[in-house]
Amino acid sequence: QQQVKQSPQSLIVQKGGISIINCAYENTAFDYFPWYQQFPGKGPALLIAIRPDVSEKKEGRFTISFNKSAKQFSLHIMDSQPGDSATYFCAALSDRGSTLGRLYFGRGTQLTVWP
Amino acid sequence: SQTIHQWPATLVQPVGSPLSLECTVEGTSNPNLYWYRQAAGRGLQLLFYSIGIDQISSEVPQNLSASRPQDRQFILSSKKLLLSDSGFYLCAYSTYKRGTEAFFGQGTRLTVV
Numbered sequence: 211q212q213q214v215k216q217s218p219q220s221l222i223v224q225k226g227g228i229s230i231i232n233c234a235y236e237n238t239a240f241d242y243f244p245w246y247q248q249f250p251g252k253g254p255a256l257l258i259a260i261r262p263d264v265s266e267k268k269e270g271r272f273t274i275s276f277n278k279s280a281k282q283f284s285l286h287i288m289d290s291q292p293g294d295s296a297t298y299f300c301a302a303l304s305d306r307g308s309t310l311g312r313l314y315f316g317r318g319t320q321l322t323v324w325p
Numbered sequence: 326s327q328t329i330h331q332w333p334a335t336l337v338q339p340v341g342s343p344l345s346l347e348c349t350v351e352g353t354s355n356p357n358l359y360w361y362r363q364a365a366g367r368g369l370q371l372l373f374y375s376i377g378i379d380q381i382s383s384e385v386p387q388n389l390s391a392s393r394p395q396d397r398q399f400i401l402s403s404k405k406l407l408l409s410d411s412g413f414y415l416c417a418y419s420t421y422k423r424g425t426e427a428f429f430g431q432g433t434r435l436t437v438v
Contacts, residue, residue, distance in 0.1 A: 244426040253331075253415050253429035254369070299369065303419070303426070311357040311376040313419065313427050317368040 213237055214302050216316025224324050229287040231319045233300035236281060240314070241305035245274065245285050248297045248318075257298070258285070290323045297321070327352035331416045331430030338437055344389075344403040346433050348416030351397065356418040358399040359427065360391055363413040375399065411437045 216233045223229045233243075242261055246254035260267045260274040260283065267274045273286040287294055300316040331348045338344060350356050360372040373391035375381045381391050388407060392400045399416060413434055419427040 242426065246429075251432075251434075253417075253432045256426050256428060259426045301427075311419070312371070312374055312382070313357075313359060313417070315369045315371075 212317070213314040214300060214316045216300050216319060218319060219317065220320045220322070222322045222324065223290045225290065225292060227290050227323075229285075229290045229294065229321055229323070231285045231298055231300070231321075232282065233284065233316050234280075234282045235302050235314075237302070237304065237309075237314075239304045239306050239309060240302035242303040243274070243276065243283050244301050244303070245272075246299040246301065246315075248299065254299055287321075290321075292323045292325050295321055295323050327418075327420070327428070329416065329418055329428055329430045331433060333433060334431065335434045336436070338406050338435065340408055340437055341405045344401070344406050344410070344435070346401040346414055346416075346435075348399045348401075348430055349397055350418045353397070353418070353420050355396060356420055357427070358393065359415075359417040359419075360399065360401045361415040361417065363415060363432075365413075369415070372401070373399075406437045408437050411435055 214235050244259035245257045247257045248254040258269050258272050260276050262278050271288045276283045297318045297320050299318045302314045304312045328351045357376050359374045361369045371384045375393050389403050415432045416430040417427040
């Protein structure tokens with residue numbers, strides 16, 4: 211069972227456009243929601259993260275929107291650039307119970323930004 | 326500062342040979358440690374995670390095992406590799422406090438031939 215559902219699987223955006231990736235979860239034990247960016251042949255790198263007591267977090271061109279009641283969160287990349295082309299993963303960290311410390315990932319979104 | 330080291334970067338092993346991948350973390354104590362596998366163009370499959378020495382959880386039944394001989398050392402092993410064990414193996418850590426993200430090593434590309 212996929213604990214964190216991510217969509218779309220792939221995304222093509224023109225340079226300067228907005229890239230939007232969505233994730234949803236069910237487990238209320240999730241307490242922290244990071245996003246990772248991965249380039250081919252490299253390990254995922256932390257991009258931005260949010261806690262459920264905050265509805266939005268912005269860092270440069272990257273923004274996380276968080277809807278606690280709907281159990282959904284999304285990544286927005288403003289003014290998308292060709293260098294943003296990568297695979298993006300959303301994740302959720304469990305903070306209690308038998309899954310304490312376990313980090314769950316979505317399946318990833320392959321973003322391609324056309325110049 | 327905190328850093329994570331994973332080695333080797335690439336490895337080619339024959340079917341039936343043993344495997345040992347090592348991961349160490351510096352700059353923090355009692356981290357959560359993770360081993361993930363990523364098939365080409367696919368997502369991250371959690372293999373093992375550990376919230377402390379002698380506390381290792383296995384997520385996927387397979388011929389791999391994990392050990393944590395020291396607080397900041399995590400080892401992925403196999404006695405006999407299968408062709409299906411080929412993939413990109415990633416070690417990660419998170420610090421043991423509420424709401425802390427995980428940081429990944431650079432990965433090991435394993436090819437079983």
